Amino acid sequence: MKTFKIGLLGLGTVGGGTLNILQTTLTEIKRRIGHNIEVRIIAVRDLNRARSVDVSGIQMTTNPEEVVSHPDVDIVVELIGGTSYAKDLLITAINNGKHVVTANKALIAEYGNELFALANQNNVIVNYEAAVAGGIPIIKAVREGLAANKIEWLAGIINGTGNYILTEMAKPGADFEQVLKTAQALGYAEADPTFDVEGIDAAHKLTILASIGFGIELQFNKTYTEGISKITAQDIQFAKQLGFKIKHLGIANRTASGYSLRVHPALVAQDVLIANVDGVMNAVMVKGDHVGPTMYYGPGAGAGPTASAVVADIIDIIRAQSQNIEDRVPGLGFKAEQLAQAPVEAIDQICSRYYLRCSVNDQAGALAQISAKLADFQISVDQLHQEPSLEDSEAVTLVMITDKVQESVLNQALLALTSLGVVDSELQRIRVADLG
Ligand SMILES: NC(=O)C1=CN([C@@H]2O[C@H](COP(=O)(O)OP(=O)(O)OC[C@H]3O[C@@H](n4cnc5c(N)ncnc54)[C@H](O)[C@@H]3O)[C@@H](O)[C@H]2O)C=CC1
Ligand SMILES: N[C@@H](CC=O)C(=O)O
Ligand code: NA
Numbered sequence: 001m002k003t004f005k006i007g008l009l010g011l012g013t014v015g016g017g018t019l020n021i022l023q024t025t026l027t028e029i030k031r032r033i034g035h036n037i038e039v040r041i042i043a044v045r046d047l048n049r050a051r052s053v054d055v056s057g058i059q060m061t062t063n064p065e066e067v068v069s070h071p072d073v074d075i076v077v078e079l080i081g082g083t084s085y086a087k088d089l090l091i092t093a094i095n096n097g098k099h100v101v102t103a104n105k106a107l108i109a110e111y112g113n114e115l116f117a118l119a120n121q122n123n124v125i126v127n128y129e130a131a132v133a134g135g136i137p138i139i140k141a142v143r144e145g146l147a148a149n150k151i152e153w154l155a156g157i158i159n160g161t162g163n164y165i166l167t168e169m170a171k172p173g174a175d176f177e178q179v180l181k182t183a184q185a186l187g188y189a190e191a192d193p194t195f196d197v198e199g200i201d202a203a204h205k206l207t208i209l210a211s212i213g214f215g216i217e218l219q220f221n222k223t224y225t226e227g228i229s230k231i232t233a234q235d236i237q238f239a240k241q242l243g244f245k246i247k248h249l250g251i252a253n254r255t256a257s258g259y260s261l262r263v264h265p266a267l268v269a270q271d272v273l274i275a276n277v278d279g280v281m282n283a284v285m286v287k288g289d290h291v292g293p294t295m296y297y298g299p300g301a302g303a304g305p306t307a308s309a310v311v312a313d314i315i316d317i318i319r320a321q322s323q324n325i326e327d328r329v330p331g332l333g334f335k336a337e338q339l340a341q342a343p344v345e346a347i348d349q350i351c352s353r354y355y356l357r358c359s360v361n362d363q364a365g366a367l368a369q370i371s372a373k374l375a376d377f378q379i380s381v382d383q384l385h386q387e388p389s390l391e392d393s394e395a396v397t398l399v400m401i402t403d404k405v406q407e408s409v410l411n412q413a414l415l416a417l418t419s420l421g422v423v424d425s426e427l428q429r430i431r432v433a434d435l436g
Pocket of ligand 3: 129130131132133134135136137138139309
């Protein structure tokens with residue numbers, strides 16, 4: 001087992017989230033990669049600032065140059081943002097033979113062409129999954145999962161702050177400035193929130209998506225960019241009356257003579273899936289010539305989701321270092337010797353809510369008997385509907401949704417119910433999947 005050493009630039013929203021994952025989930029990560037990861041050094045602006053993550057035992061510095069030149073550091077993780085100093089730091093890191101992970105879409109969209117060229121010369125990897133659609137593994141999906149396809153078009157909601165603002169503005173009495181403040185407090189917004197509101201951040205992301213989808217150089221300055229700042233609550237209401245939602249979209253497609261890259265608000269019919277992607281959630285649709293249309297959904301911003309993508313990039317770099325095929329591509333995602341032996345439980349051990357439908361003799365007290373029997377098993381009924389039976393004038397159809405109960409207990413209760421004689425043996429039972 002080798003220890004891969006990380007040099008972290010920045011310990012803000014995403015930097016803090018990344019350190020948190022590397023501390024709380026390291027055991028599980030080690031089961032996947034068979035190696036250890038250690039955060040060796042972190043560059044921050046203020047050494048004395050109170051932090052929500054534990055930095056004890058980690059070398060701290062206010063000099064980022066120390067991180068990118070540190071002889072022990074294998075992978076530099078850039079999470080300070082901005083395009084000028086961050087670029088200089090990454091150039092030094094790459095020239096020093098360090099692999100790089102960044103969440104910085106502005107940097108990749110504007111300077112990615114030269115950074116990737118330099119990385120190639122130095123035989124190092126630059127990974128940037130967090131830069132597009134936060135926690136959604138969209139770079140991996142397009143670059144690897146859809147590699148058999150000629151990508152025809154991509155479209156998506158790729159700015160969490162903008163989508164959060166549009167979603168909140170659809171609610172009565174929402175105030176744009178206040179909603180933006182909340183998005184900032186939640187760690188969604190860019191350091192300069194005009195990047196979110198004026199569409200610049202989405203344009204950075206669309207530029208990257210178009211490059212990996214179509215195989216073209218990054219061309220941020222060619223991407224048409226329009227934000228949400230001119231959208232009013234009234235527009236959102238009028239659109240609703242006409243059967244639409246207003247969403248801020250990035251759209252990239254092939255044209256007769258080249259490509260079209262554009263970011264702007266758009267009306268989307270209410271019944272289309274992407275129209276119902278709300279809050280900080282992002283969704284990216286990708287149409288490949290063989291696979292057809294696909295869609296990827298998940299949180300587009302925030303500490304945990306973004307750091308999830310950053311750490312996955314670190315893991316990818318570590319795996320790529322191995323000559324051993326099983327280390328690079330473990331068949332089941334975890335090292336074979338780490339596969340857990342814990343038992344898979346029988347279906348009657350699950351806990352669920354249940355839809356129950358049964359036919360009941362329409363006699364006085366039948367409902368009370370059923371409720372009492374269920375209560376004997378501590379099963380409470382959340383919803384109950386009763387309708388005359390279509391087939392039998394002596395019976396009623398009873399439909400219930402129970403509260404959560406273990407299936408083995410429900411099975412006993414149902415047995416007891418049928419033996420009561422008031423419920424027919426054809427009782428229908430469907431599990432409620434609470435996936436929200
Ligand atoms: N917040 C989010 O949801 C997402 C952010 N990103 C990107 O991640 C990067 C970081 O964003 P956040 O963590 O949200 O920003 P942040 O402002 O919370 O954190 C940046 C940190 O870097 C530190 N920093 C800046 N310059 C420094 C320097 N010269 N030396 C040492 N420390 C320095 C700041 O003090 C701050 O703590 C940006 O490129 C952003 O675009 C990407 C996806 C999502
Ligand atoms: N400010 C960005 C952060 C993630 O990229 C957003 O809101 O989407
Ligand atoms: Na992503």
